[in-house]
Amino acid sequence: MLLSQLVANAFPWPGVELTVDFEVAHHDRALALRARSQVRSGPFICRFSPHLPDAFANFAIPDDNAAPTAAEVRALAEAFRERGRTPRVEFLAGCAPDAERVLADAGFTVRHRGVVMACAPSWLTAPAPVPCLELAEPRCTADLESFALVQHRAFAESGEAGLPGEAGLAGEAGLPGEAGPPDEAGPDAAARLARMRERGGLVMLARYRGQIAGGAACAAPVNGVGELDGVAVAQCARRRGIGAAVTARLTTLAYWRGYHLVWLESSDPAARRVYARIGYRPIADRLYMTLGQ
Numbered sequence: 001m002l003l004s005q006l007v008a009n010a011f012p013w014p015g016v017e018l019t020v021d022f023e024v025a026h027h028d029r030a031l032a033l034r035a036r037s038q039v040r041s042g043p044f045i046c047r048f049s050p051h052l053p054d055a056f057a058n059f060a061i062p063d064d065n066a067a068p069t070a071a072e073v074r075a076l077a078e079a080f081r082e083r084g085r086t087p088r089v090e091f092l093a094g095c096a097p098d099a100e101r102v103l104a105d106a107g108f109t110v111r112h113r114g115v116v117m118a119c120a121p122s123w124l125t126a127p128a129p130v131p132c133l134e135l136a137e138p139r140c141t142a143d144l145e146s147f148a149l150v151q152h153r154a155f156a157e158s159g160e161a162g163l164p165g166e167a168g169l170a171g172e173a174g175l176p177g178e179a180g181p182p183d184e185a186g187p188d189a190a191a192r193l194a195r196m197r198e199r200g201g202l203v204m205l206a207r208y209r210g211q212i213a214g215g216a217a218c219a220a221p222v223n224g225v226g227e228l229d230g231v232a233v234a235q236c237a238r239r240r241g242i243g244a245a246v247t248a249r250l251t252t253l254a255y256w257r258g259y260h261l262v263w264l265e266s267s268d269p270a271a272r273r274v275y276a277r278i279g280y281r282p283i284a285d286r287l288y289m290t291l292g293q
Helices: 003-010 020-034 070-081 099-105 141-158 187-198 242-256 269-277
Strands: 038-041 044-047 059-062 088-092 109-118 133-136 202-208 211-218 225-233 261-266 281-290
Touching: 020 038, 020 044, 020 059, 020 088, 020 109, 020 225, 020 261, 020 281, 038 070, 044 070, 070 099, 088 099, 099 109, 099 281, 109 269, 133 242, 141 187, 141 202, 141 211, 141 225, 187 202, 202 242, 211 242, 225 242, 242 261, 242 269, 261 269
Parallel strands: 059 088, 225 261
Antiparallel strands: 038 044, 044 059, 088 281, 109 261, 109 281, 133 202, 202 211, 211 225
16 A cells, blocks of 8 residues: 555545645645745746755745656756756655656755654654653743754754754654754844744743753644644753653644644654654655755
8 A cells, every 4th residue: 555545544534635745745835835936847836045045945846746857857957057056856755756756867866865754633642751841832032042052952963953853852762944943042043933933833842850951843834734843852851751742742732723734854763763652653755856966
């Protein structure tokens, strides 16, 4: 049975005709369409940043079940090059199964492969209680600044700054989203978290023995779908179950606040085991393909 069929069977929600991987793909595309500098090139939506040349700020997403021709892929690459950007495509493999082959034939290579996981409300499993742990939303700007510092340090240690996912979870078993980890700590990073909350996003903090030792964020829902990202735990507080606890509480809060689907992406097998213990299940592989790097 195909992964998409397994997913459809696993999420028998009334009135939902899309499989969950396509819901996530539509979420990604809706965010790309909100960008001021977005254009269509054949069966691709291209999102460009006029200010940031970074590959993670400039990418294309194929349409559902896109089967681009070689000429369309060449036109796509040219759309990036004429803007001084590296051609980059990201997509859920099962939502455009022919795209990877056509892109590879044109010289694109897979630079990163992540696993997208989702958790239906009925799948949520409460983790074991962690002594001396308090989970709560931020109370003030200082809370956001403390969490931004934890994120910055944890992602710097993991070497995954700029990638979706998590930092500091492997020790608990042992990474392009609005809720992703900041590139630097301080007031600017805290302000980004504050803006995300003002737009309807969520932040959950983990206080261990009275100190902020971790947390996670979830972007505002788009058509009821939101990405949970930026999960981080301070090094001094790992191997205690804090990552699982804060992720479970934030997922629960999202459903209380009316989200229809919460998903996340992970590149770390150990972190995926943490998420699996609280009910997250893999639904798709996400490919990041670039040309000329």
